[in-house]
Amino acid sequence: MIGRLTGLIAEKNPPQIVLDVGGIGYELDVPMSTFYNLPGAGERTTLLTHLAVREDGHFLYGFLSEAERFAFRLLLKISGIGARTALAVLSGLSVGDLAAAVTRQEIGRLIKIPGIGKKTAERLLLELKGKLAEVGGAAPGVVADTVRDDILNALLALGYNDKEANAALKQLPADVATADGIRQALKLLSKV
Structure with a gap:
């Protein structure tokens, strides 16, 4: 090897x-x-x-990283996922974003990846559940924060991409309420 x-x-x-x-x-x-x-x-x-x-x-x-190789090998173990599909997943999402999507069961983020349909995305969410948390680099407090999840999902639903939504989310105060957070994030995004 x-x-x-x-x-x-x-x-x-x-x-x-x-x-x-x-x-x-x-x-x-x-x-x-x-x-x-x-x-x-x-x-x-x-x-x-x-x-x-x-x-x-x-x-x-x-x-370049052990986290990427680990995620690639996990993806290969899933029935129906070959090397090309595994590379597509890792090209479309960072390991941290993939771990967050699996933790939050966000099928929409996986379907955006070329070559990933609804059934494949559902299988990925099921098979990877609990296996990427320690590798993904997403802190448990951030993943469990429902207010931040709600703000992120609102921005994604409004048509912003993951990068834009997460950049705005990082600039918000830690104790922001959902409605205020969405308003502040939209103001930040409108300045870009």
Whole structure:
């Protein structure tokens, strides 16, 4: 098993890179979250890897963090989820966002990912429940905070994306009420 590779980035063609390790070029498929955080071509990097051996070939997947690799391996254990779908999930949501979506049972966030339908999203929510909490980086107090959940869901329902809604949510006072929080978040978002 190949667990980690350190080398120079020879090529970057999303979602695949070629990592030159001692003159040998390893092709790795990476989630877009990893791809965007990689240094430029010719620069040195270290990737954690997952090697999949199938009858049609050997496939290597690379990740910048242990949390991403752990989530990828959890996704692969789910019936009907292959490597491409697992990469799509990790490209569409960070591990923390995925953990929060699973904890809150937010099927809508998963359906937004290309290639994920309602049935697949339901299966993901069921199979991942309780398995990503410690890895996702989401503090239990934040996940359990129903006022913040309500504000976030209201912003998402109004058409704001996850990034915009979470950025506004971070700027709100900790003890804000739901209605006031929504009003303040909308004011913050209107200034952008």
